[in-house]
């Protein structure tokens with residue numbers, strides 16, 4: 001069967017045909033985000049290392065299905081464009097994908113273009129790495145008012161998600177962001193971002209640049225329900241907050257009055273200690289910015305203010321004529337163990353837009369049970385279950401990444417999850433007998449015929465490289481490294497050019 005060789009570094013888009021003996025294991029992976037890409041790589045390595053001993057042989061063909069026309073999931077469509085590490089991570093994922101045993105099928109959606117039965121007939125095991133797409137709903141009165149936005153939709157807009165909004169209303173002068181984690185930080189930062197600075201340093205498309213240029217936000221309030229020591233910010237995120245041109249940081253001194261038990265507890269955990277130390281550095285910066293006459297981090301007059309509020313739980317979004325006009329916030333106190341108490345003291349903040357970043361919801365996969373309580377595909381250590389908590393494992397089906405663990409953890413965690421799940425998979429395949437060759441249809445071209453019959457034209461790795469090359473050439477025209485293509489039809493056209 002014709003398959004492809006890895007791209008040669010000097011001639012990155014030429015792949016050579018060669019012939020396989022048609023006896024490899026067949027694995028389908030759903031979702032080309034970091035979990036899907038890293039798992040594919042780890043599976044091949046683990047098989048090469050242990051496959052002989054397990055009686056599985058050492059070769060597998062992995063077909064990686066992705067519903068979007070391009071790979072990389074939330075690395076491309078979640079991580080903020082101004083994150084310094086993002087380019088490095090995307091490059092690493094791309095190198096991993098450049099492997100002749102991994103076949104990329106972008107623009108193919110599981111559940112729409114291929115079903116579980118289609119896959120089980122052709123693959124010995126199916127690994128779901130379908131990640132997360134939507135916001136967890138905000139459950140306070142007023143959450144349905146016009147002007148209330150979930151973080152996920154806004155992130156899609158600024159990251160140029162192919163099916164995302166192309167215009168975003170940035171007409172509010174006072175804005176609230178609700179959430180105590182990195183996504184809330186990202187959203188808040190982009191809402192006070194200088195458009196030109198962002199354009200020069202990132203791959204944002206023109207519509208996002210123009211939207212941010214027209215942003216009228218002057219006061220940004222970030223509300224965190226618990227205290228300084230219970231937030232979930234990474235130090236890297238906090239450092240990015242410290243360097244926003246034209247932005248003055250404003251804090252509430254009371255938030256930084258920590259009792260001894262809280263300080264002791266925070267000191268025991270390295271990440272918490274580092275975060276708290278960084279927040280205290282921000283407190284000092286905020287004091288200096290005020291003392292120097294309301295300036296930004298470089299001492300220039302600030303045009304926007306970023307107010308950080310801890311122990312502040314939004315309890316209601318206030319509206320008039322169906323639109324947001326404010327947010328009511330209850331003061332809380334938090335014990336060293338993170339238990340939050342409400343104080344009954346309320347403050348109303350005038351705002352015309354509210355963004356909530358209180359968690360993502362992992363995607364459903366048709367035919368696979370969903371665990372609503374954990375917010376994951378129903379699984380036990382990555383093995384798919386017939387029902388959540390039933391212990392009844394459905395053989396040959398697995399989950400990894402956010403589909404398995406829920407919407408927590410950084411990109412690096414998807415790598416560590418992958419090894420454990422791949423190890424289970426290989427052991428299970430070995431136990432199934434026949435060298436793990438379970439699927440009845442072992443013709444690797446069978447999936448291509450099926451997709452063609454269904455009118456799908458998948459985008460492969462070479463197609464992605466053509467999109468990438470175009471993005472680089474468009475970026476170069478403006479002295480930038482990349483400029484994102486956002487129209488899915490243009491991506492399809494470029495991939496096939």
Ligand SMILES: Cc1cc2nc3c(=O)[nH]c(=O)nc-3n(C[C@H](O)[C@H](O)[C@H](O)COP(=O)(O)OP(=O)(O)OC[C@H]3O[C@@H](n4cnc5c(N)ncnc54)[C@H](O)[C@@H]3O)c2cc1C
Pocket residue numbers: 030031032033034035036065066067068071072073074075078079080083108109110111129130131132133155182183186360363365400401402403408409410411412414
């Ligand atoms: C807003 C935001 C910012 C973040 N910033 C950072 C950061 O700066 N640094 C960091 O380390 N981590 C960050 N993270 C976390 C990081 O994105 C996740 O840890 C990681 O992306 C999870 O990987 P995954 O592969 O499980 O899921 P995803 O990245 O969501 O990938 C899942 C893939 O599956 C595809 N898919 C879904 N359903 C189907 C289907 N039916 N058929 C085919 N394909 C399907 C999706 O299109 C997607 O490409 C951020 C997360 C968010 C939400």
